[in-house]
Amino acid sequence: MQKELQLRIVSGIVLAVVTLGATWAGGTVFQLLSVAIALLVYHEWSTITRLGERDFQGNAFGWLSQAVIAALILFDNAQLALLALAAFAVVGAIWVALRSGSWWLPGGIVYAGLTGISLSAIRGDSDIGLVAMFFIFAVVWGTDILAYFIGRAIGGPKLAPRISPGKTWSGAIGGAVSGVIAGVVVFLSHFSMDDVRIPLLALALSVASQIGDLFESYIKRRFGVKDSSRLIPGHGGVMDRVDGLVFACFAALLFVLVQVMAAGGQNAPMGAILLGP
Incomplete structure (x- = not known):
């Protein structure tokens, strides 16, 4: 078990370095x-x-x-x-x-x-795109990590027992709160906040992230598999790692498209429309 945990930690560090490095490079x-x-x-x-x-x-x-x-x-x-x-x-x-x-x-x-x-x-290629991506990372990772620990510490009613028996309402709520806090911290490190739009956006992305996690769990349960693959040592597959992230990005893309259509078309980077500082 200790060797598997060490492998998981090393793989996680490598994944984080590659992902954050590529995000920084753009x-x-x-x-x-x-x-x-x-x-x-x-x-x-x-x-x-x-x-x-x-x-x-x-x-x-x-x-x-x-x-x-x-x-x-x-x-x-x-x-x-x-x-x-x-x-x-x-x-x-x-x-x-x-x-x-x-x-x-x-x-x-x-x-x-x-x-x-x-x-x-x-x-994208803009500086605000970098901030927007870090904002989404913070929301998703904050949600995922704290949902796990809070759920284990508090327990309580199951969130979706037929899909993912380990998830609880306490973990979901705690993860959402921590995701909002993490997103707001990233936003405030670059901009000032004048209204509640950013916390509400972070909350929506956190919820989307948890839906993405449940969606992938449903697919795996539907087809009787434990992990999406064995590509990442100690972690399973790529879908296992990005399920919440991609749904949060889907929600962000939908939000931007709605904003663009409501404004009759905007010629601005997606990150700028999403965060709108």
Whole structure:
């Protein structure tokens, strides 16, 4: 057990260094990280749901969709990547409907594709994109870490016993509070706060993060697997590590899109629209 814990700690440190280093560098470096995460997420998704066994051609189409979206991300065209994602998802849904295939195919296309798009779009090339990404990291990591410890310390009613028996309402609430505090601290280290929008945003992202965690737990329970893969020593797979992060990024991307549509279109970095200092 001690050796496994040591392995988990070392892997966690390496992951943190790589992630924070790429986030700090931004640009192509972070885009490459976003693409790598998205492709690995699709690999694990298709493996868990056995898409290759059920529908080889459909899964090949799924890989094609991820390759095209990855290329568009690397060419720094998030808008076209979103349009391509929507088109691939529709075609994937039609494919499944006509061939009585698995609906996990379009689900995987959207989940993995949106992972890469949202990560790269939030970070962008601007300084405020760096702050926005650190803000989301703080909310997600604060939520995840404190939810675990508070849940174990207090216990109480289960949050979703059929999906993830270990999670409690006390952990969920404690994690949300700590996520909000962590996000606010990151924001205040760069800007002044004039209203409650940032704490409310942090709360929404914390809730989204916990929903993402439950969503991945549901998929693993649905297909009877413990970890999404064994890619990361001591941690399982990439989906196991980024499930909360990607849902928080999905929520942030949705928030920005709503803001842009409400304002009739804004020509500003996503991070600036999200934090709006």
